Amino acid sequence: MPGKGKGPSKGKQPAKRPLSKRPAPVSSSSEDEGDLQGRQDILARLTALEQARGAGGSATGRAKRARSTLLASSATFQRDVLNRLSALESTGTPAAGERACEVTVTEATAVELSGVAEQSVQEESGQVAVAIQPPEGDGAAACYTRKRVLICGHSMVFWAARQAKKTQFGSQLGLSLWATVEWQGRRGLRWPGLLPLLFEGRCGPLPDILVIHLGGNDLGLVKGKALSLQAEADLWWIKERWPDTLIIWSAILPRRVWREALDPAGIERARHRANRALEKALGRGLGIYLPHPAIKAEVADLYRSDGVHLSVSGNDIFLEDLRQGLRK
Incomplete structure (x- = not known):
């Protein structure tokens, strides 16, 4: 679809994508x-x-x-x-x-x-x-060095953003002295939708910190190894284009129910393999791995009745993990 106004960009820079194709964030803090x-x-x-x-x-x-x-x-x-x-x-x-x-x-x-x-x-x-x-650092300047944080992902991020507004720390996770936190949670998002979510029609300053929580909806459709290889390749692609952005990978969470799964135990093994592979990749200079050790499928109170999404108490743990990960 041809865009209005400006022609293609000069040099080696890729042509701008039409703004009309930009995925609208489901939830974002102003x-x-x-x-x-x-x-x-x-x-x-x-x-x-x-x-x-x-x-x-x-x-x-x-x-x-x-x-x-x-x-x-x-x-x-x-x-x-x-x-x-x-x-x-x-x-x-x-x-x-x-x-x-x-x-x-x-x-x-x-x-x-x-x-x-x-x-x-x-x-x-x-x-x-x-x-x-x-904040860490000397003098008044430390108070004015505010980072731009973008937390993106599927429905876990969508519901966590809603829950955050009801907590004592708010949507900024209690970090607003040092950071501006933006949420982009898209329900049903799978891995192929990540790059369009981040890059199509993007305008404004780039994030200093990018937190990604994604991949759970892909398990069962692709093998854990294939998912981790694709994720690693895409994360390096992001890093090449946003070299000054710190990438934080939020580990894929367990689920009590893997929808339409013929082998739930096999999917759980694939989840472990994908998380381990990405943890190793991130350790090679790609970014930071953020685990969620307190969220366990056997603890029913951490999940809603569907066995997929986190309950209020589960989201509280998830948000605290994010908060502590960003503080570090």
């Missing part, structure tokens, strides 16, 4: 939501540090300033945060043990800056204790 939550995270940590050091004026003054800063333009937001960081630095450099310290903030301030990621909240005598865990 960049605006991630940016707002990222601001909330930064301000909450900064406010807590100011309180811990007795800086920044009264609690009321800090809360008012936080509200205005939160809604300010990007340039104003960055300038205000850097000014407050400079004021904190002028009061003295914290000791090494203060990089992961526990400070106490008022409940009103915690509510005002709700959505804080990586915090452990516990009410104690009308106050909320927040365990601050700064």
Whole structure:
């Protein structure tokens, strides 16, 4: 189908695919939501540090300033945060043990800056204790190095994205200080649909981290060895085109029921072989292998009645695996 406007691209670059063919993501988190939550995270940590050091004026003054800063333009937001960081630095450099310290903030301030990621909240005598865990790296620059994370795959990703919105960490998995998480879950997706999902009509910045959870729907249709060889070839193809993107392979999960399978035990063996082969391939510089050891087919409570999709508790484990894998 001919596209409108521009002709074919020059040089060796492949011609752009028509935008009309781009698969629409089933579920994705908005960049605006991630940016707002990222601001909330930064301000909450900064406010807590100011309180811990007795800086920044009264609690009321800090809360008012936080509200205005939160809604300010990007340039104003960055300038205000850097000014407050400079004021904190002028009061003295914290000791090494203060990089992961526990400070106490008022409940009103915690509510005002709700959505804080990586915090452990516990009410104690009308106050909320927040365990601050700064990102790795030195200085304020570490707070502004936000990665773009794309999590894609079949229905496991689709339902995990929905479940994430209902958890304490939200769709950003509690990582919004360091990352913007986008979900692309397509129900029924099989391996041949991965490259079109990622590349057809794609526009905008490339992901810094690509998490792929796929392959379960292919088992029973193709052999485990054939699936792992095709997956490895496609992952190298992705890496060649996105050399700066870190690939994380999320292991194929077991199922209590393999639909229309004549030999369920054989499919389970194929799943193990495919996961092992991809783990070895990823260890050769292709990316990172992310296992899910706590999700086991014999634990019925982790699955819905269909024996395929994860239950709420199963999805909670799956999401925590993703969260911890991304944190590392």
